[in-house]
Amino acid sequence: MVTTEHTGIEHRATFCRICEPLCGMIATVEDGRLVALRPDKDHPLSTGFACQKGIAFSEVVNDPDRVTTPLRRTADGFEPVSWDDAMSDIADRLDRVVRTHGPGAVGWYMGNPGAFSYAHVMAIMAFIKGIGPGTHFFTASSQDTNCRLMASQLLYGTPTSVPIPDLTRTDLLVMMGANPVVSHGSFLTAPRIKDRMHDIVKRGGRVVVIDPRKTETAAQFEWCGIVPDTDALLLLSLLQVMFAEGLAHTREIDTVADGSGWLRAQVAPFTPEVTQAHTGVGPDTVRDLARDLATTPRAAVYGRLGTCVGRYGTLTSYLIDVVNLVAGNLDKPGGSVIVGMGMPAQRLVNIGMGAALRRTYQRTRSRIGGFRAIIGSEPAALMAKEMTTPGQRQIRAMFVSAGNPVLSVPNGDELEDALDSTDLAVGLDFYLTETTAHCDYVLPVTTMYERDDFALVFQQFQATPFRQVTDAVIAPVGQARQEWEIIGELITRMAGQSRVFSGLTAAGKALRRFGVPFTPRMFADVVIRTGAGGDWFGLRRGGLSHRKLARDLPHGKVLSPHLATGTLKSAIAYLRGRIRLEHSDIATEIASLLRTDQPDSYPLRMIGMREARSENSWMHNSALLMRGDRGHHGLMNADDAAELQIADGSEVCVSSPHGSITVPVTLTKDIMPGVIAVPHGWGHKGTGGWRLANQAGGANVNRLTSSDPDDVESLAGMAWLTGVPVRVEPV
Numbered sequence: 151m152v153t154t155e156h157t158g159i160e161h162r163a164t165f166c167r168i169c170e171p172l173c174g175m176i177a178t179v180e181d182g183r184l185v186a187l188r189p190d191k192d193h194p195l196s197t198g199f200a201c202q203k204g205i206a207f208s209e210v211v212n213d214p215d216r217v218t219t220p221l222r223r224t225a226d227g228f229e230p231v232s233w234d235d236a237m238s239d240i241a242d243r244l245d246r247v248v249r250t251h252g253p254g255a256v257g258w259y260m261g262n263p264g265a266f267s268y269a270h271v272m273a274i275m276a277f278i279k280g281i282g283p284g285t286h287f288f289t290a291s292s293q294d295t296n297c298r299l300m301a302s303q304l305l306y307g308t309p310t311s312v313p314i315p316d317l318t319r320t321d322l323l324v325m326m327g328a329n330p331v332v333s334h335g336s337f338l339t340a341p342r343i344k345d346r347m348h349d350i351v352k353r354g355g356r357v358v359v360i361d362p363r364k365t366e367t368a369a370q371f372e373w374c375g376i377v378p379d380t381d382a383l384l385l386l387s388l389l390q391v392m393f394a395e396g397l398a399h400t401r402e403i404d405t406v407a408d409g410s411g412w413l414r415a416q417v418a419p420f421t422p423e424v425t426q427a428h429t430g431v432g433p434d435t436v437r438d439l440a441r442d443l444a445t446t447p448r449a450a451v452y453g454r455l456g457t458c459v460g461r462y463g464t465l466t467s468y469l470i471d472v473v474n475l476v477a478g479n480l481d482k483p484g485g486s487v488i489v490g491m492g493m494p495a496q497r498l499v500n501i502g503m504g505a506a507l508r509r510t511y512q513r514t515r516s517r518i519g520g521f522r523a524i525i526g527s528e529p530a531a532l533m534a535k536e537m538t539t540p541g542q543r544q545i546r547a548m549f550v551s552a553g554n555p556v557l558s559v560p561n562g563d564e565l566e567d568a569l570d571s572t573d574l575a576v577g578l579d580f581y582l583t584e585t586t587a588h589c590d591y592v593l594p595v596t597t598m599y600e601r602d603d604f605a606l607v608f609q610q611f612q613a614t615p616f617r618q619v620t621d622a623v624i625a626p627v628g629q630a631r632q633e634w635e636i637i638g639e640l641i642t643r644m645a646g647q648s649r650v651f652s653g654l655t656a657a658g659k660a661l662r663r664f665g666v667p668f669t670p671r672m673f674a675d676v677v678i679r680t681g682a683g684g685d686w687f688g689l690r691r692g693g694l695s696h697r698k699l700a701r702d703l704p705h706g707k708v709l710s711p712h713l714a715t716g717t718l719k720s721a722i723a724y725l726r727g728r729i730r731l732e733h734s735d736i737a738t739e740i741a742s743l744l745r746t747d748q749p750d751s752y753p754l755r756m757i758g759m760r761e762a763r764s765e766n767s768w769m770h771n772s773a774l775l776m777r778g779d780r781g782h783h784g785l786m787n788a789d790d791a792a793e794l795q796i797a798d799g800s801e802v803c804v805s806s807p808h809g810s811i812t813v814p815v816t817l818t819k820d821i822m823p824g825v826i827a828v829p830h831g832w833g834h835k836g837t838g839g840w841r842l843a844n845q846a847g848g849a850n851v852n853r854l855t856s857s858d859p860d861d862v863e864s865l866a867g868m869a870w871l872t873g874v875p876v877r878v879e880p881v
């Protein structure tokens with residue numbers, strides 16, 4: 151909707167895409183320039199809420215440090231070049247790499263903001279498919295969600311069926327490894343999530359937060375402290391109690407799942423007394439929680455980043471769903487629910503997709519470490535080694551879009567050298583970052599407000615089913631272009647020179663012959679029209695299409711007040727339509743749980759910590775967010791610090807077997823003994839072009855994490871980012 155106050159000023163309804171709630175925003179546009187952002191009061195779910203980052207985003211759009219022309223690296227820095235020069239040189243060099251070394255010499259890393267642009271994701275898929283078999287693909291998900299997807303692949307046969315807690319109806323929410331008061335929720339799209347959690351308490355329910363730190367979320371609800379990276383043991387003990395005390399909903403389990411006998415035998419040794427020594431959670435607490443979960447009619451366990459980035463991410467994610475199943479809470483109102491897109495043939499779509507993705511998983515192995523591919527992606531922790539290790543499929547041309555892996559992936563130093571060693575490195579970003587500074591070309595992209603959007607990836611994680619699309623609210627700043635346009639042009643240029651992409655461009659030509667140039671929006675339209683609430687191309691009167699949403703419903707539309715339940719079968723991709731509990735890979739993980747121990751010289755465990763005014767590595771250049779001289783600091787237990795003679799606010803040296811950093815620490819009682827929390831995304835050091843961020847500096851915490859294949863989680867290739875053994879010393 152556009153309201154014109156007086157000539158030149160417009161207020162346009164749109165939505166924020168920095169993080170997952172996708173809060174409604176009103177953009178004030180003056181003479182084509184985005185001058186302000188404010189929360190949209192008419193958005194049915196965020197109802198006038200937006201966080202500081204969302205509001206500060208106009209500073210990113212208008213940042214004087216923003217890259218707005220293509221840049222080429224020279225011996226002494228970067229120089230602006232024309233799009234045509236940049237694209238023709240990139241196409242030539244890429245063509246040479248593919249001709250000489252084959253498609254396996256090409257790699258792409260897509261970072262977190264990529265997931266918020268459906269067109270960006272689609273274009274990369276087309277690119278990788280077009281280059282040919284063996285092309286390497288990495289995403290931020292191997293530092294985030296791949297194990298959650300893998301657990302779904304094991305249980306339901308497809309990584310795309312991921313349950314979420316039915317937030318608006320639950321009476322007991324157990325949150326493990328998530329801090330939504332700061333993060334605003336993840337794999338759970340729920341605007342005003344903090345309010346929705348307080349609603350649970352208001353209706354007489356409870357929210358229990360299991361976390362090594364008494365976080366901003368834990369402080370507002372009930373906190374249960376846990377030793378980092380031991381959640382799998384806690385979950386096993388919950389299951390042990392449920393089976394031993396006859397609380398397990400056995401009839402229900404056997405109706406929907408195969409393998410309950412196997413499961414029961416697996417969990418039997420893990421009594422709360424056995425697990426307590428590892429988790430630090432007392433047997434009474436475990437028994438009470440098991441009883442509450444199994445007897446509260448509307449209860450759900452939800453796990454997120456903290457349960458994904460330890461050494462057992464897949465096992466832990468698997469066990470969270472299994473606890474929900476055994477407690478009788480899967481696919482129930484107020485329980486844990488797989489949402490899906492609500493397509494009429496959802497089950498058939500899942501069966502087809504699940505079979506294809508399972509086949510890819512079985513057939514592909516990463517060159518380094520032999521890891522299997524989760525939705526076609528490899529472990530990013532091994533990306534540098536894939537560039538530097540000679541042999542077939544060594545990466546020689548590397549693309550990085552919407553990511554800053556030098557700061558976000560283990561061993562950034564190794565990655566900097568690796569990028570420098572390639573024949574071609576190209577970054578698609580609107581900043582010169584610690585990563586893109588190592589690219590031969592940096593191509594300027596539009597920000598989210600300079601492109602149309604439909605948050606495809608997040609539709610199935612909505613706590614309240616909802617649809618919204620947006621047009622671009624301003625034209626691209628400077629010479630910025632959308633990723634899909636850049637990739638599309640590269641595909642066209644390459645197809646002109648070699649045979650790669652000829653299939654894709656033929657399909658594009660065929661469409662154009664019918665008078666329809668292909669745009670990603672066509673795909674979004676099909677999804678909207680065939681999904682829940684869609685118009686089924688005219689068959690359903692009053693239903694939604696992209697056009698209708700854009701034209702008539704600028705603040706979006708709630709599809710129904712609550713999630714649909716009783717839909718489990720359509721989410722299962724196994725032909726039998728039943729959940730599979732028994733997996734030898736899971737048994738192997740369980741067997742290895744008690745074997746791992748802490749090296750003596752690294753007695754503490756490091757965890758991560760997100761901050762309200764940061765978004766991973768990339769919002770440290772906004773004056774609004776950096777006000778008050780913000781800098782990087784860790785958080786340490788006051789008793790541990792006293793023992794080490796460390797004073798509040800002093801600098802400490804944190805070392806792991808892989809590296810060391812120096813960072814000031816704040817002391818607190820609100821963290822488990824033996825644990826230190828250090829935020830990631832800092833460590834700006836002047837290679838990047840963001841001046842304010844560089845001034846703030848900080849340390850790259852991922853110098854402490856491991857890029858050794860032995861430390862990568864075996865089932866989903868997850869980086870090990872929590873519970874990292876460290877030593878802390880005063881400096």
Ligand SMILES: Nc1nc2c(c(=O)[nH]1)N[C@H]1C(S)=C(S)[C@@H](COP(=O)(O)OP(=O)(O)OC[C@H]3O[C@@H](n4cnc5c(=O)[nH]c(N)nc54)[C@H](O)[C@@H]3O)O[C@H]1N2
Binds near residue numbers: 334362365378454
């Ligand atoms: N303000 C802000 N918001 C963000 C981001 C940001 O950088 N800043 N990043 C966005 C991104 S990319 C994501 S993926 C989401 C993540 O959102 P969340 O999943 O909510 O993740 P975090 O906020 O990192 O919270 C993870 C919690 O897990 C705890 N933890 C660490 N190790 C363990 C463990 O072994 N067991 C248990 N039980 N807990 C553990 C940590 O103490 C922490 O409180 O946030 C998004 N939102």
Ligand SMILES: Nc1nc2c(c(=O)[nH]1)N[C@H]1C(S)=C(S)[C@@H](COP(=O)(O)OP(=O)(O)OC[C@H]3O[C@@H](n4cnc5c(=O)[nH]c(N)nc54)[C@H](O)[C@@H]3O)O[C@H]1N2
Binds near residue numbers: 294
């Ligand atoms: N130790 C530790 N490491 C972590 C984590 C942790 O908790 N602890 N968290 C992990 C998680 S969950 C994640 S998601 C990753 C994030 O890791 P990455 O995605 O690799 O890094 P970001 O810092 O999010 O960098 C995003 C980049 O994208 C650019 N950008 C923003 N919007 C757009 C856009 O629309 N298009 C393009 N082309 N570029 C854009 C920004 O300028 C920035 O340079 O970090 C992971 N690393």
Ligand code: SF4
Binds near residue numbers: 201
């Ligand atoms: S919570 Fe996330 S989506 Fe909402 S305004 Fe803040 S950054 Fe944007």
Ligand SMILES: [Mo]
Binds near residue numbers: 262290294
């Ligand atoms: Mo993430």
